[in-house]
Amino acid sequence: SKQTMLSSSRAALVAAAAKLPRLVTRYGYCTTAAGERQQQKPLSPKITTHPTRNDRAKDPRWKDIDMTRAVDEADVVIVGGGPAGLSAACRLAQLNAEKGTEMRIVVLEKASSVGAHIMSGACLDPKGLVELFPDWQERGAPLHTPVTGDKFYMLTEKRAIPLPLLPGMPMHNHGNYIVRLGNVVAWLGEQAESLGVEVYPGVAAAEVLYTEDGSAVKGVATNDVGIAKDGSPKDSFERGMEFHCKQLIIAEGTHGHLAKHLINRYDLRAGREPQTYGIGFKELWELSEDRWRPGYVEHGVGWPLDSGTYGGYFIYHLNEGSPLAAVGFVVGLDYSNPYLSPFREFQQFKHHPHVAAALTGGKRIGYGARALNEGGVQSLPKLTFPGGCLVGCTAGMINVPKVKGTHNAMKSGSLAAEAVHEAIGSGEIEPATYEEALRNSWVYKELHSVRNIRPSFHLLNGRLGMFGGMAYTGAVWYFTRGREPWTFSHGGTDHEKLLPAKDCKPKDYPKPDNVLSFDLLSSVALTSTNHDHDQPPHLTLYDDSVPGQVNLSVYDGPEQRFCPAGVYEYVELDDGSKRLQINAQNCIHCKTCDIKDPTQNINWVTPQGGEGPAYNGM
Amino acid sequence: KYIHIINKADMAASKGLKILVGCKRVIDYAVKVRVKPDRSGVVTEGVKHSMNPFDEIAVEEAVRMKEKKLAGEAVAISVGPPQSQETLRTALAMGIDRAIHVEIPLAQLEKLQPIHVSKLLAKVCESEKPDLVILGKQAIDDDCNQTGQMLAALLDWPQATFASKIEPSQDSKQLRVTREVDGGLETIDVSVPAVVTSDLRLNEPRYATLPNIMKAKKKPLAKMSPDQLGVDLQPRQEVISVEDPPVRKAGAKVESVEDLVGKLREKGLVK
Numbered sequence: 023s024k025q026t027m028l029s030s031s032r033a034a035l036v037a038a039a040a041k042l043p044r045l046v047t048r049y050g051y052c053t054t055a056a057g058e059r060q061q062q063k064p065l066s067p068k069i070t071t072h073p074t075r076n077d078r079a080k081d082p083r084w085k086d087i088d089m090t091r092a093v094d095e096a097d098v099v100i101v102g103g104g105p106a107g108l109s110a111a112c113r114l115a116q117l118n119a120e121k122g123t124e125m126r127i128v129v130l131e132k133a134s135s136v137g138a139h140i141m142s143g144a145c146l147d148p149k150g151l152v153e154l155f156p157d158w159q160e161r162g163a164p165l166h167t168p169v170t171g172d173k174f175y176m177l178t179e180k181r182a183i184p185l186p187l188l189p190g191m192p193m194h195n196h197g198n199y200i201v202r203l204g205n206v207v208a209w210l211g212e213q214a215e216s217l218g219v220e221v222y223p224g225v226a227a228a229e230v231l232y233t234e235d236g237s238a239v240k241g242v243a244t245n246d247v248g249i250a251k252d253g254s255p256k257d258s259f260e261r262g263m264e265f266h267c268k269q270l271i272i273a274e275g276t277h278g279h280l281a282k283h284l285i286n287r288y289d290l291r292a293g294r295e296p297q298t299y300g301i302g303f304k305e306l307w308e309l310s311e312d313r314w315r316p317g318y319v320e321h322g323v324g325w326p327l328d329s330g331t332y333g334g335y336f337i338y339h340l341n342e343g344s345p346l347a348a349v350g351f352v353v354g355l356d357y358s359n360p361y362l363s364p365f366r367e368f369q370q371f372k373h374h375p376h377v378a379a380a381l382t383g384g385k386r387i388g389y390g391a392r393a394l395n396e397g398g399v400q401s402l403p404k405l406t407f408p409g410g411c412l413v414g415c416t417a418g419m420i421n422v423p424k425v426k427g428t429h430n431a432m433k434s435g436s437l438a439a440e441a442v443h444e445a446i447g448s449g450e451i452e453p454a455t456y457e458e459a460l461r462n463s464w465v466y467k468e469l470h471s472v473r474n475i476r477p478s479f480h481l482l483n484g485r486l487g488m489f490g491g492m493a494y495t496g497a498v499w500y501f502t503r504g505r506e507p508w509t510f511s512h513g514g515t516d517h518e519k520l521l522p523a524k525d526c527k528p529k530d531y532p533k534p535d536n537v538l539s540f541d542l543l544s545s546v547a548l549t550s551t552n553h554d555h556d557q558p559p560h561l562t563l564y565d566d567s568v569p570g571q572v573n574l575s576v577y578d579g580p581e582q583r584f585c586p587a588g589v590y591e592y593v594e595l596d597d598g599s600k601r602l603q604i605n606a607q608n609c610i611h612c613k614t615c616d617i618k619d620p621t622q623n624i625n626w627v628t629p630q631g632g633e634g635p636a637y638n639g640m
Numbered sequence: 641k642y643i644h645i646i647n648k649a650d651m652a653a654s655k656g657l658k659i660l661v662g663c664k665r666v667i668d669y670a671v672k673v674r675v676k677p678d679r680s681g682v683v684t685e686g687v688k689h690s691m692n693p694f695d696e697i698a699v700e701e702a703v704r705m706k707e708k709k710l711a712g713e714a715v716a717i718s719v720g721p722p723q724s725q726e727t728l729r730t731a732l733a734m735g736i737d738r739a740i741h742v743e744i745p746l747a748q749l750e751k752l753q754p755i756h757v758s759k760l761l762a763k764v765c766e767s768e769k770p771d772l773v774i775l776g777k778q779a780i781d782d783d784c785n786q787t788g789q790m791l792a793a794l795l796d797w798p799q800a801t802f803a804s805k806i807e808p809s810q811d812s813k814q815l816r817v818t819r820e821v822d823g824g825l826e827t828i829d830v831s832v833p834a835v836v837t838s839d840l841r842l843n844e845p846r847y848a849t850l851p852n853i854m855k856a857k858k859k860p861l862a863k864m865s866p867d868q869l870g871v872d873l874q875p876r877q878e879v880i881s882v883e884d885p886p887v888r889k890a891g892a893k894v895e896s897v898e899d900l901v902g903k904l905r906e907k908g909l910v911k
Contacts, residue, residue: 247849262849547672550671552670636668636670
C-alpha cells in the first residue's frame with residue numbers, strides 16, 4: 023500500500039541520513055512538545071541569518087546594542103486582523119459596552135493595511151456576520167452580490183459534465199454572497215475602530231512572551247527592524263515593543279507561525295490528528311461584458327488534476343459595477359508527486375474549453391495564493407492554553423466540501439471573545455469555556471457533519487480518488503449528513519505523503535500563452551508584494567545543509583514547484599554543486615513551504631511589519 | 641533679505657533652523673499599477689499607498705538635523721486627500737514635531753499639478769516662515785521634478801536640488817549642499833532661507849515603529865484648505881489619455897554579422 027511504501031522509504035532515508043557525518047539533523051515532525059530542534063553547524067554557505075536561528079547574545083556584532091524593549095499593557099491582544107481576529111475584537115468591545123466593563127483591546131496586523139493580506143474566493147455564508155452585526159447592511163458591509171445561480175461540474179480533458187446540486191448539498195449556495203473578502207475585512211477593521219479597539223496595521227507579532235516560570239503566556243513582542251541581510255545591526259536598528267496582556271488571541275490564519283510555536287509548546291495536538299492543508303490560488307479577472315453573469319457561482323473538480331490529486335476550482339462572478347470574476351483553484355497538499363506544480367496545474371486549468379469560454383476577451387488584474395486548512399474536526403487542536411486561545415483558520419475551521427470557513431472563523435472569534443471576557447472577569451488564566459462553547463455551536467455541528475467527506479477521497483487507499491470522494495458524498499453523506507458512526511482519518515501529515523522523485527514521473531506542463539495562462543514571475547508581480555531586501559530572509563531553515571542533501575537529492579527540490587511566488591530556487595555554484603537560494607522578497611505569506619517541506623526544515627517566521635503582498639480587495 | 645541673512649549669521653548659536661518638509665501620498669512603489677479601462681488615469685481605489693520615497697528621505701534629513709541640533713523645529717506638510725493624514729502621521733512617528741494638511745477635494749485631486757502645490761507651499765511659507773524647506777526631488781507617480789524649483793522661484797529663495805549631503809558651510813553662515821548632477825557631485829553654499837530637494841543617497845530613512853506611532857497620535861495636525869490660502873487650483877494641463885507602455889516585442893538572435901546586416905537591410909534601416 024502507499025502508506026507502507028512511504029514508511030519503508032522514509033525509514034531507509036532516516037537510516038541513510040544517520041550515516042552521513044553530522045551534515046543532516048534529525049528531520050522529525052514538530053508534533054511533540056519537545057520544542058525547538060538543535061541547529062547543527064552548517065558546512066554550506068550560510069543561508070539562514072535570522073535572529074530566531076542565530077542567538078544575538080552570542081554574536082559579537084550585537085555586543086554594544088541595547089536590546090531592551092518598551093513595554094505596554096493591554097487587557098487583550100489579538101494577533102491577526104482577519105475575519106476571526108476582528109470579530110473577536112468587535113465582540114469584546116460589544117460585551118464591554120453591554121456589561122459596563124472597560125478593556126484595552128489591541129489588534130496587531132502584519133499587513134500594511136487591514137485587508138491587504140486577505141486572500142479568499144469568496145462565497146460568504148453571512149451567518150457569522152449577521153450574529154455579530156445584525157445591522158450589517160445599514161453599517162455598509164460590502165456584501166453587494168447575492169448568489170443568483172449555482173453550478174457544479176466535473177471536467178474531463180475536453181468536456182464539462184454538469185452534476186446535480188441538490189438542496190442540502192454542501193456546495194449549494196442559496197442565501198450566500200459573493201464578496202471581495204479583503205474589502206469586508208477592511209470594513210470590519212473600521213467597525214472595530216469605531217467601537218474603540220486599537221488596530222495597528224504594519225505591525226507584526228514576532229515572539230510570544232511567557233511568565234517568569236514559563237507556564238503561561240503573558241503577551242507578545244513585535245518585530246525588530248533594521249537588521250541587515252547578514253544578521254548584523256544596521257544604523258536604523260530598533261527593537262520591537264512588548265505588549266503584556268491578560269489574554270492573547272491568536273488569529274493568524276491557516277498555519278500561523280506563532281500558532282505553530284504555541285501548538286508545539288503546549289502539545290495542543292495531543293490525541294488529535296495533525297492538520298492537513300490545500301493551497302488555494304485566485305485570480306481576479308475583468309471579463310468581457312457579454313460573458314459576465316453577475317451572482318453566478320460555479321464549482322468543479324477534475325481536469326487537469328489526476329484522480330489521485332485532491333482539488334477543484336471555483337468561478338465567482340461579482341456584481342460591484344464592473345464585470346469582475348474571481349477564478350480560483352485549490353490543490354490538496356497531500357499530493358505525492360514532487361514534480362507536481364500546483365501553480366502550473368492552475369494555469370493549465372484555464373485552458374479547458376469550458377473555462378476558456380468564460381475568460382476569453384477578459385483581462386487578468388489580480389493574483390494571489392494562500393494555504394487553507396482541510397483537516398476539519400479531526401484536526402482541531404486543543405483551542406486554549408494558559409493565557410490565550412486560537413481562533414479561526416489558525417485552529418482550522420474550514421468546511422471543506424462547502425469551501426467556506428469565514429463564517430466559522432467569525433463565530434469562533436465571537437465565542438472566544440465571550441470566553442476571554444469571562445476569564446478576565448474571573449481572573450482565570452485559561453479561557454477554558456471557549457472550547458466547550460464552540461463544541462455546542464453551529465460551527466462544530468457543521469464541521470462534524472462533513473468530517474468524512476474530505477478523507478473519503480482516500481477510500482480504498484486512494485485508488486478511487488475524487489470519484490471515491492464524490493461517491494461517498496452522494497451515496498452515504500447525502501442520507502446520513504454525518505450521522506454515520508465512523509470518523510475517517512487523514513492518514514498522516516501532508517509532508518509525509520510526498521514520494522521520492524525517483525519513484526515519480528516528471529510532469530510536462532504547457533507553456534503559458536500570456537492570454538489565459540501566465541508565468542510565475544509576472545503573476546507574483548500582480549500581488550505587489552515587497553520586502554526590504556536588506557533583512558535576514560524570513561524563510562528560515564533549521565539546518566542550511568538539508569535542502570542540498572535531502573530536498574534536492576531525494577525529492578528534486580519540490581519547493582521550487584509548490585511555492586506560488588518563486589521564492590525557492592536551486593542555483594548552480596562554481597563547483598557544479600547546487601545551492602538553495604531564497605528570494606525572500608517574493609514571498610506572499612501563503613505558508614505552503616512550511617507545510618509541505620518533506621524535511622520540515624523550513625520555518626516561516628514573520629518579516630518586518632507592513633511587508634508582504636498588497637492585495638486589493640482579494 | 642540682506643538683513644534676514646545677517647540675523648541668521650551664526651547658525652551654531654541660534655535656536656536652530658526651522659524646517660518645513662513636504663510629503664506626498666503616492667501609490668506604493670512595489671504596486672503593479674494598472675491603467676483604468678477608460679484610459680483617464682490609473683486605478684487608485686483600494687491600492688496600497690505610502691509616503692513618496694524621496695519625501696521619506698527628506699523627513700529623515702529634517703529629523704537628523706534636529707538630532708544634530710542644527711534644527712530646532714521640523715514641520716511636515718502634505719497637500720492631498722483626507723488619507724494624506726496617514727502619511728503625515730508616519731512623518732510625525734519618524735520624529736517631526738507637528739504637521740499641516742492642505743486638504744484637496746476629490747474632484748480637484750486628479751488635476752492637481754506642481755504649479756498648484758508650489759503656490760500652496762509658498763503661501764504656507766509666508767505664515768510659517770521656515771528657514772529651510774526640504775522636499776523630495778520628485779514624486780514617483782508623476783516624476784515631475786518641478787515643485788521644489790517652482791517653490792524657490794515663487795519665494796525668490798536659493799535652491800539646492802538633488803542633495804546628497806547637507807551640512808553647515810565652513811563659516812557656519814550658510815548651508816553647504818552636495819548635489820548629484822550628471823557630471824558627478826557638485827558642492828554649493830546656499831544662504832538660508834532656502835529650498836533643498838532630496839536625492840536618493842542623502843540618507844537611509846528610519847522605520848516608523850509602533851511606540852513612536854502611538855506617541856505621534858498626540859502631536860498636532862492642523863488642517864487647511866486651498867481657499868483659505870487663496871490659491872486657485874485651475875488646471876493648466878489636460879490629460880488626454882493614459883496608456884500602458886507598448887508591450888516589448890520579442891527579439892531575435894542572429895548567428896553572424898552577415899545575418900545582422902541582412903536583417904537590418906530587411907527592415908530598411910541600412911541601405
